[in-house]
Structures are given as C-alpha cells and as structure tokens.
Amino acid sequence: MHIDLSGKHAIITGSTAGIGFAIAQGLANAGANVVITGRTQERVDEAVAAIKKDAPNAKAEGVAADLGTAEGCQSLIEQQPDTDILVNNVGIFGPQDFFEIDDATWQQFFDVNIMSAVRLSRHYAKGMRERDWGRIQFISSESGINIPSEMVHYGMTKSALLSVSRGLAKVLSGTQVTVNAILPGPTRSEGVLNMMADMAEKEGVSQQAFEAQFVQKGRPSSIIQRLATPEEVANMSVYAASPQASATTGAALRVEGGIVDTLT
Known part of the structure; x- marks a missing residue:
C-alpha cells in the first residue's frame, strides 16, 4: 500500500520531538506539507530543519505558540487558517501522588491536554466539513483506559480525548471528514x-x-x-491520515503493544 498525501496540509501540535515529530516526519515523507508547533521558536526551527534534511522535497514550516492557552491556539489559527489534517498531539504528563496534585495542576493538565485539542478541532473541522474532506486525530493513550494510579490526572485527560474524538466523529457524520483517536502505550x-x-x-x-x-x-x-518507538506510533497516524483510511472513523486505534487486555 502506497500512501500519497501530496498536496495535503497537515498541522501536528507538540511536534518538535517525540511522537509528534515522528508523525510530522511520516506525513512529510508521504508528501504532505507539514506545520510543526512548539513553545519556543528555537525548538520549532530545529525540528523544521530536521524534517527538511530527512525529506529534502518536503514542505515544512513552524509556528511557536503555547497551545495550552486560548491565546496560543488563536495565534496558530491566525497563522494557519485552514488545514486538511490536524493531529492533536500536544500534551504533558508526569507521575505525581494523587493527594499532592493541587487544583492548579489539574487545571494545567486540562488546558494543555484537552482544551488545546478542543479549540483547534472546533476551528479546523469547520473548514474540513465545508470542503468535505479532512482528517482529525487525537493522540490519547492506553492510560485513558488503564488509568495509572501514579498519574490519575494524566489518565483523566486521555479518557476525555476518547470522548471528544468519538463525539466529534458523530458530529461530522455523513462527510468525508474522519475523526479518530490513537492510543500509544509507553513509548x-x-x-x-x-x-x-x-x-x-x-x-x-x-x-x-x-x-x-x-x-x-x-x-x-x-x-x-x-x-514502542515513536516511529511505530507514527505509522498508525500516517495511515489514519491517508485516503485509504476513509472508512475508519470514530475509532480508538491502539498502538500500545497489547497492554489493554480486551478484544475490542
């Protein structure tokens, strides 16, 4: 199967390193024009340069913005008004005793992991619906199903992304816009x-x-x-972004190495 995303425009949030960067790299290698996002211009520039080095013919650009804020999301939207593919990857995590997680930390995890995806999807899905083609992905986690006791606040946000992903797929019913969640395991x-x-x-x-x-x-x-490796997760994301995945929507696509011990 040959995946060709030539002419498609893709925004990958939180993509200066890790899974986000691997997804951007995979989409660029498939021919997509990719937009890297990160909080600092230096990291963004480094990632864009790395993409272009790996795929000399790729079109890559970057936006530096704090997507954990409404202002940061709006800055990205103003610089990149439309896209064909949106990968909501930006997120934070870290082990912390439940009894020591204060309100501010709960709010921070909610704003970065959930509201960034909600705000951007709310905007970009409108254009996709009007053009009757698009791909929206939410990078969730097996921790959204198997809530880790050492990261309850993180697991909560990943469960929420599963709900938003499934619900948005239903909102876009009858269109050629697909919405899916990707569930990596430890990567x-x-x-x-x-x-x-x-x-x-x-x-x-x-x-x-x-x-x-x-x-x-x-x-x-x-x-x-x-x-898992970031590239293994990215392979699933690139497939879900492809024309070949046109009947895959409203799904939770697992790339977690079999950790979730259920058949579905």
Whole structure:
C-alpha cells in the first residue's frame, strides 16, 4: 500500500520531538506539507530543519505558540487558517501522588491536554466539513483506559480525548471528514526517556534496566514486552491520515503493544 498525501496540509501540535515529530516526519515523507508547533521558536526551527534534511522535497514550516492557552491556539489559527489534517498531539504528563496534585495542576493538565485539542478541532473541522474532506486525530493513550494510579490526572485527560474524538466523529457524520483517536502505550519519546532517566537515578539503576523493569512491573500485560518507538506510533497516524483510511472513523486505534487486555 502506497500512501500519497501530496498536496495535503497537515498541522501536528507538540511536534518538535517525540511522537509528534515522528508523525510530522511520516506525513512529510508521504508528501504532505507539514506545520510543526512548539513553545519556543528555537525548538520549532530545529525540528523544521530536521524534517527538511530527512525529506529534502518536503514542505515544512513552524509556528511557536503555547497551545495550552486560548491565546496560543488563536495565534496558530491566525497563522494557519485552514488545514486538511490536524493531529492533536500536544500534551504533558508526569507521575505525581494523587493527594499532592493541587487544583492548579489539574487545571494545567486540562488546558494543555484537552482544551488545546478542543479549540483547534472546533476551528479546523469547520473548514474540513465545508470542503468535505479532512482528517482529525487525537493522540490519547492506553492510560485513558488503564488509568495509572501514579498519574490519575494524566489518565483523566486521555479518557476525555476518547470522548471528544468519538463525539466529534458523530458530529461530522455523513462527510468525508474522519475523526479518530490513537492510543500509544509507553513509548521511547524524549519526554518519557527523560522521566525514566530521573526515576532510574533515584532508584540507583541504569536506564536500560529501569525500562525493562517498568514494562515488567508497571505494564505486565504488555505483549511486546518493551517500549514502542515513536516511529511505530507514527505509522498508525500516517495511515489514519491517508485516503485509504476513509472508512475508519470514530475509532480508538491502539498502538500500545497489547497492554489493554480486551478484544475490542
């Protein structure tokens, strides 16, 4: 199967590194014109340069904005009024004892992980509906189904994205605009590796040993028994963005290595 996204315009939020960058890279390699977003111009410029180096014929540009705020989302919309593909990837995470998560932290996770996706989807879906073609994706997580006790606030936001994704798919019923959620499991992204490096140091073990321990103890139902790579997650996203995925909508597409122990 050859995926050709030539002429399509794609915005990938939170895409200067990790899963977001891998998705942007995958879409660019499939011919899409990609827009990288991040909070600092320096990181955005570095990511755009890396995309162009990997795919010399790709068209890539960037927008620096804090999408965890209404003002940041509006800035992106003003600079990029329309798109064919929207990947709502931006998000924050981190382990924290439930009893120590204050109101401000709950609100921050809600604003960054949920409201960024709501605000951008609300805008870009209108144009997609008018043109009768589009792809919207919400990068959720297996943590949206298996709520982790060490990250209840994070799991809550990923569950919410599943609801918004399914609901928006119904709103766009009868059109050629598809809406899906992607559910990665633990992935070797920059953020996850940094978090694990800190945790490994605290426990006095190597990062490699901690990664193996994390899967065996923290996600024992994993079938692949390892962390996924950002590229493996990106492959699912690129397919869901393709013309070939025209009958896939309202779905929760799992790329979590079999951690979720259900048939559907």
